[in-house]
Amino acid sequence: MKLLKYLCFIIATAVAYSCSDDTPSNTDPENPENPTPGEPEEPDVPSDPKLLYNGIKLPDAWPPVRSYTSDIEKGMSPFYLETKPEVINISVGRQFFVDDFLIKSTTLKRVYHYPELYAGNPVLKADKAWEMTGTKGASFAAPFSDGVWYDESEQKFKMWYMGGGGSYSVNGAGVMCYAESTDGINWTKPELSIVKGTNIVDYNSDRDASVVWIDKQEENSSKRYKMFLVERVDSKWRYTYKTSADGKTWRETANSKDIADRSTVYKNPFRNNWVFSMRHNVRINASKLVRARDYNENEDPVAGTKNAEAKLSAFWFGPWPNELHHPSYPDVDPAIYNLDATPYESLMLGFFSVWAGPENDVCASDNVIKRNQVMVGYSRDGYSWYREDMNPFIPVSENAAAWNAGNVQSVAGSPLIVNDKLYFYVSGRRLDNGNEITTTGLATLRRDGFASMTGSGELTTNKLQFDGKYFFVNAKITGSLKVELLDENGEVISGFSKDDCNPITGDSTKKLVTWSSNQSLDSIQGKNIIVKFYLDGGDLYSFWISTDEAGISKGYTGGGGPGFNVNGQDKKINEI
Numbered sequence: 001m002k003l004l005k006y007l008c009f010i011i012a013t014a015v016a017y018s019c020s021d022d023t024p025s026n027t028d029p030e031n032p033e034n035p036t037p038g039e040p041e042e043p044d045v046p047s048d049p050k051l052l053y054n055g056i057k058l059p060d061a062w063p064p065v066r067s068y069t070s071d072i073e074k075g076m077s078p079f080y081l082e083t084k085p086e087v088i089n090i091s092v093g094r095q096f097f098v099d100d101f102l103i104k105s106t107t108l109k110r111v112y113h114y115p116e117l118y119a120g121n122p123v124l125k126a127d128k129a130w131e132m133t134g135t136k137g138a139s140f141a142a143p144f145s146d147g148v149w150y151d152e153s154e155q156k157f158k159m160w161y162m163g164g165g166g167s168y169s170v171n172g173a174g175v176m177c178y179a180e181s182t183d184g185i186n187w188t189k190p191e192l193s194i195v196k197g198t199n200i201v202d203y204n205s206d207r208d209a210s211v212v213w214i215d216k217q218e219e220n221s222s223k224r225y226k227m228f229l230v231e232r233v234d235s236k237w238r239y240t241y242k243t244s245a246d247g248k249t250w251r252e253t254a255n256s257k258d259i260a261d262r263s264t265v266y267k268n269p270f271r272n273n274w275v276f277s278m279r280h281n282v283r284i285n286a287s288k289l290v291r292a293r294d295y296n297e298n299e300d301p302v303a304g305t306k307n308a309e310a311k312l313s314a315f316w317f318g319p320w321p322n323e324l325h326h327p328s329y330p331d332v333d334p335a336i337y338n339l340d341a342t343p344y345e346s347l348m349l350g351f352f353s354v355w356a357g358p359e360n361d362v363c364a365s366d367n368v369i370k371r372n373q374v375m376v377g378y379s380r381d382g383y384s385w386y387r388e389d390m391n392p393f394i395p396v397s398e399n400a401a402a403w404n405a406g407n408v409q410s411v412a413g414s415p416l417i418v419n420d421k422l423y424f425y426v427s428g429r430r431l432d433n434g435n436e437i438t439t440t441g442l443a444t445l446r447r448d449g450f451a452s453m454t455g456s457g458e459l460t461t462n463k464l465q466f467d468g469k470y471f472f473v474n475a476k477i478t479g480s481l482k483v484e485l486l487d488e489n490g491e492v493i494s495g496f497s498k499d500d501c502n503p504i505t506g507d508s509t510k511k512l513v514t515w516s517s518n519q520s521l522d523s524i525q526g527k528n529i530i531v532k533f534y535l536d537g538g539d540l541y542s543f544w545i546s547t548d549e550a551g552i553s554k555g556y557t558g559g560g561g562p563g564f565n566v567n568g569q570d571k572k573i574n575e576i
Helices: 002-018 301-307 360-366
Strands: 031-035 103-106 109-112 141-151 156-163 175-181 200-202 207-214 225-233 236-244 251-255 264-268 273-285 288-298 315-317 335-345 347-355 372-379 406-410 416-418 421-432 435-446 451-461 470-487 504-513 529-546
Touching: 141 406, 141 416, 141 421, 156 207, 175 207, 207 264, 225 264, 225 301, 236 301, 251 301, 264 335, 273 301, 273 315, 273 335, 288 301, 335 372, 335 406, 347 406, 406 435
Parallel strands: 141 207, 141 435, 288 335, 372 406
Antiparallel strands: 103 451, 109 451, 141 156, 156 175, 175 200, 207 225, 225 236, 236 251, 264 273, 273 288, 288 315, 335 347, 347 372, 406 421, 416 421, 421 435, 451 529, 470 504, 470 529
């Protein structure tokens, strides 16, 4: 009987994966609560689906109900920083000090760091007829979110971007083009067959933003590439969800309800759901309009697309009260223009395009470009964002002739990991005889280099749970660093004291920590611990406990990078 059930399961699974439709094949589309007869039983549901990988317990009401009338200009503060888990699980990914989640006490100072713009920017600019648009001759060759990824299966950097459109544009809107690279700096535009002789992969839409996501956890190869296109149909904006096996030939699958332009989508793999980040211009009163975001989530991108709708009952967040104002237009209230987000190691990185004005009519009359700058935030649940540092992560240039003189915006997929650096791609604009020229730039940052605990002093963590054996740090040490391990009662564990620790010196993004009689944590596996760092000059960026001496973290690798696992996590190359 068990063998018969197993054979039935195998046959049913094969049938499900042979279906080309994006609608889950084990449910009735008209009644998704009821499985169709003859299907295998559903897998066991976790005993507590609200308990996250890191020990955070989600509130019963999820997503949280927030009121635009009271919270529209208050940003947000993550609940899990006020009520931390009793024990934090650090088994997934490198662990960061971007907030106080891990920290019980410290005498060190948190310092935030910023990417450095590549000297050869822009790395991509318009040089094809179909990248030009309008009668003014303004050109556009940059992602409008869209996406830049490293495809480990083909060992290529891949970029999807908006081209001006030229004769292929609809109502002056752009088209989606494709470029590729072997190093992430020098890009080629291959001639494809979708529009013969061009690198256009999607057109005939009145498009705005778009997101192309390489879904590295997708088991169905025909849907590995996912596109969420924001297009205008019958004067209304909507998401159009498309899938592809190669990122070039796309098949439309689903459409949303009414949304606004500059809406995006990202995947939160920690919870295995898709987040629809929807722009919403919220009318406060007759004279005040605030650019904010609405929220929708769904494990199924098809159902999520169909259900997505910008509505105030789904209000998420608006600008933080201390957003930076435009120096030339200080009376303009800043606003949230866009949010892109990417999983990186143990958390979600949020890239906020913050608008500081002026409005389009003022831009035209004053001959300036509106100021959007990319700010960064951090989330451990994919919903709640922490933004202590309000400085631009990737700013505009104050040089009016620079490629990024205005309208710098984030790109889906960033960051990519290239050796010991993170690659961030952004769009930027400059004025040329009144025309806005839009190109693509690159900025780089030390791996894990968002924030460091700096100086000389001590840092003690909260109680931690782990499943690895080898303790690693990412640090730049001018003096020395020692690590001490305590039990959950705060007592030093024999053999893992400060005095037993072999001092860490120098600069390394992956340095193994050892103790005189212990190269690994074998003897204390399964126990809750507290980590105490003793830093005598330098910067501590991250730490993690790996399952092997190579230092893999099991964390998510953002937009990917050379030498990483194709499944989007830092695992052994052949590990599923």
